[in-house]
Amino acid sequence: MxxxxxxxxxxxxxxxxxxxxxxxxxxxxxxxxxxxxxxxxxxxxxxxxxxxxxxxxxxxxxxxxxxxxxxxxxxxxxxxxARPLGIHDEGGNPADLIPAQVTPTSRRSSAPFTGRGCIVAALDFGLDFAHPNFLNPDGTTRLVGFWHQGAPYDPARPNRFGYGRIFSQQEINAALRDSDPYQALGYHPAISDTGGDGSHGTHTMDIAAGNGRAHGAEPGAAPDADLIFVHLSTPRLSAAGDLGDSVRLLEALDAVNSMARGRPWVVNLSVGRTAGSHDGTSLVEQGMHELLRLGLDRAICQSCGNYRTADLAVEGWLRDGEYRDLEWIIDPADTTANEIDAWYSGRDRFVVGIRPPQGSAFTEVKLGEVSDIVHEGALIGRIYHRKDDPKNRDNHIEAFLYPGAPPGIWTVRLSGEYVISGRFHAWIERDMARPGAQSRFDRRITSQSYTLGTIATSPLVITVGAYDANAEGRPLAPFSSCGPTRDERHSKPELLAPGVGEVAARSIPRDAVQQEGLLVARSGTSMASPHVAGAVCAMFEAAGRPVSI
The missing domain is CATH 3.30.70 (Alpha-Beta Plaits)
Incomplete structure (x- = not known):
C-alpha cells in the first residue's frame, strides 16, 4: 500500500x-x-x-x-x-496423564442441584464426544448441538451461517454405535491435540459438566446438564488447529442461543488474546453484552488469562514534554509477525516513535497519522496512531512488525506533546501462530496488574481467575492474570476457582479408535472458568424460575 x-x-x-x-x-x-x-x-x-x-x-x-x-x-x-483468539491454558504433559483405573483426588462434593434441564455450552477446541463422561447411561450422547466451524461446508447439510458442519444429536448417536465413532462422524478430537496431552475442549467441558461415568473420574458441577459444543475455527487455519476469532466467536454464541431453544444456558469461554482496549468496549465484548441483555437464564463465564508474569503489559504516566521508552524484545527464533497495542486518554496528544535494534533514528508518528516502518530499504512494518476511537473516545497506537523484521530490542517511545491526563497502557499481542516465539517487554518495565485477557473485561461476563487448590492456603496461581481493567474497574476477575493440576477427561489419542475413559491433569485459568460455568448452570436449576446472574 x-x-x-x-x-x-x-x-x-x-x-x-x-x-x-x-x-x-x-x-x-x-x-x-x-x-x-x-x-x-x-x-x-x-x-x-x-x-x-x-x-x-x-x-x-x-x-x-x-x-x-x-x-x-x-x-x-x-x-x-476479526481478531484471533486462542486457548488460555498452561497445558499439561504426558507425565500428567492419569490412568483410568486410578482414582484422582476428589475435585467436588455431591450437590443437590446438578444442572438438570439446563445447558452447559463450551466454545473451545477438540471435544471427545465418545468419552464416557459425555454419555448417558444408555450410551447415547448428552450433546444437543455440536458445530465444527472448521469442517468443510456441505450444501446438502446447510446451516444459516454458511460454513462448517453442525452435527445433529441423531448423527452423533449413530456414530457412537459404530466400531470407530470418530471416523463415522468425520470428526476426531486429535486435530486439537497438538501437545499429546489431549484436547483442550474435552478437558474444560468435563470440569464443567462431566458426569463421572469413566472409572476414577469425578463429576463436574453440572453432571446432568445437556451439552452444546462449538469447535471454534477461523479462515486463518485449515480444519485443524486451536485458533478461532472474534467474529466466529459471536456467531458461535448466536448458535448456542438458538440450539438452547429457550432453555437456561451458560457458556464457558477459555479463550482470548492480549491486545485491545481492555475496558469492555471492544465490539466482541459489546456483542456478548447485548446477547446477555436479551433475556434471563443465560450467562457467560470467561477465563481471565495466564499473563500475570508473561511480560506482555506495561502501564504508566507521562507529563507534558516527557517521554517514556518501552523496550520490546523479539527473539531471533521468532519468524512470525508481532504486534504492540497502546491506549491513552483522548484529552492528550502523544507522539509515538519506533526504533529498530541497533538503530539510531526513530520513525515518528503524530496523532491521526500512519507510517511505514522501513529497515535497510525493506518494508518491515507499519505503525498507526488513531485519534478518538469511536468506542471509547481514547487515542490508540498500534504497531505491526511483519515476518522478517530484525530480532533484538526494539524501542517504542511515547512522548507527551500535550498532556492533561498522561495515563497510558500498552500490551503485546500473544503469538498464537507459533507457540514459543512470543515477543515481550523488558521485565524491568512490566506490570502484573492490567493483565486480563482482551475479552475478559465485559461488565456482564463473569471473569474467572485461578487458585491452587492443592497448596496450603489455596494461593492465587502464579500465572493467573490480574485486574483492574484499563478503565479502573477493580471487580475483575469476579471469582477464583481451582486451576492448578486439575484432573479431568483426556481425549482419545490420535491413533486409537476406542475411548477408555482417560484422564489428564492440566493447569490454567482455562481450567478455573468451567468450574464456575457448571456452578452457574446448577444455580439456574436451583432457581426454578428465570433469573439473571
Missing amino acids: AITLAHSRFSEFNLDPALAEMAEAAPGQQIIEAIVRLEDPDQIPPRFTVVSRFKRICTGRFAAADTWTIRRHPNVVSLKA
Whole structure:
C-alpha cells in the first residue's frame, strides 16, 4: 500500500488498524469477516451481509474493496476486523496423564442441584464426544448441538451461517454405535491435540459438566446438564488447529442461543488474546453484552488469562514534554509477525516513535497519522496512531512488525506533546501462530496488574481467575492474570476457582479408535472458568424460575 494512500484514507475514516492492514493486503473481491456497530440497528449499510445480530452489534461479510465505503456509511459507528483468539491454558504433559483405573483426588462434593434441564455450552477446541463422561447411561450422547466451524461446508447439510458442519444429536448417536465413532462422524478430537496431552475442549467441558461415568473420574458441577459444543475455527487455519476469532466467536454464541431453544444456558469461554482496549468496549465484548441483555437464564463465564508474569503489559504516566521508552524484545527464533497495542486518554496528544535494534533514528508518528516502518530499504512494518476511537473516545497506537523484521530490542517511545491526563497502557499481542516465539517487554518495565485477557473485561461476563487448590492456603496461581481493567474497574476477575493440576477427561489419542475413559491433569485459568460455568448452570436449576446472574 502506498503510504500517501494509507495516510489519506486513515485520516479520513479513522479505520481500525487491523482492518486497514487486511483490506489493503487483500484482493478486491476477497471476502472479509468483521464486526460492525450500528447507530440504528435496523439500517444495514449496503454491501454488508449480516450473519449474526445482537441488536446494534452485527457480524458480517463484505468484499475487501468495499471496506472504505462501508466504514463511510453514516450509520456505521465502528467497524472491526476479526481478531484471533486462542486457548488460555498452561497445558499439561504426558507425565500428567492419569490412568483410568486410578482414582484422582476428589475435585467436588455431591450437590443437590446438578444442572438438570439446563445447558452447559463450551466454545473451545477438540471435544471427545465418545468419552464416557459425555454419555448417558444408555450410551447415547448428552450433546444437543455440536458445530465444527472448521469442517468443510456441505450444501446438502446447510446451516444459516454458511460454513462448517453442525452435527445433529441423531448423527452423533449413530456414530457412537459404530466400531470407530470418530471416523463415522468425520470428526476426531486429535486435530486439537497438538501437545499429546489431549484436547483442550474435552478437558474444560468435563470440569464443567462431566458426569463421572469413566472409572476414577469425578463429576463436574453440572453432571446432568445437556451439552452444546462449538469447535471454534477461523479462515486463518485449515480444519485443524486451536485458533478461532472474534467474529466466529459471536456467531458461535448466536448458535448456542438458538440450539438452547429457550432453555437456561451458560457458556464457558477459555479463550482470548492480549491486545485491545481492555475496558469492555471492544465490539466482541459489546456483542456478548447485548446477547446477555436479551433475556434471563443465560450467562457467560470467561477465563481471565495466564499473563500475570508473561511480560506482555506495561502501564504508566507521562507529563507534558516527557517521554517514556518501552523496550520490546523479539527473539531471533521468532519468524512470525508481532504486534504492540497502546491506549491513552483522548484529552492528550502523544507522539509515538519506533526504533529498530541497533538503530539510531526513530520513525515518528503524530496523532491521526500512519507510517511505514522501513529497515535497510525493506518494508518491515507499519505503525498507526488513531485519534478518538469511536468506542471509547481514547487515542490508540498500534504497531505491526511483519515476518522478517530484525530480532533484538526494539524501542517504542511515547512522548507527551500535550498532556492533561498522561495515563497510558500498552500490551503485546500473544503469538498464537507459533507457540514459543512470543515477543515481550523488558521485565524491568512490566506490570502484573492490567493483565486480563482482551475479552475478559465485559461488565456482564463473569471473569474467572485461578487458585491452587492443592497448596496450603489455596494461593492465587502464579500465572493467573490480574485486574483492574484499563478503565479502573477493580471487580475483575469476579471469582477464583481451582486451576492448578486439575484432573479431568483426556481425549482419545490420535491413533486409537476406542475411548477408555482417560484422564489428564492440566493447569490454567482455562481450567478455573468451567468450574464456575457448571456452578452457574446448577444455580439456574436451583432457581426454578428465570433469573439473571
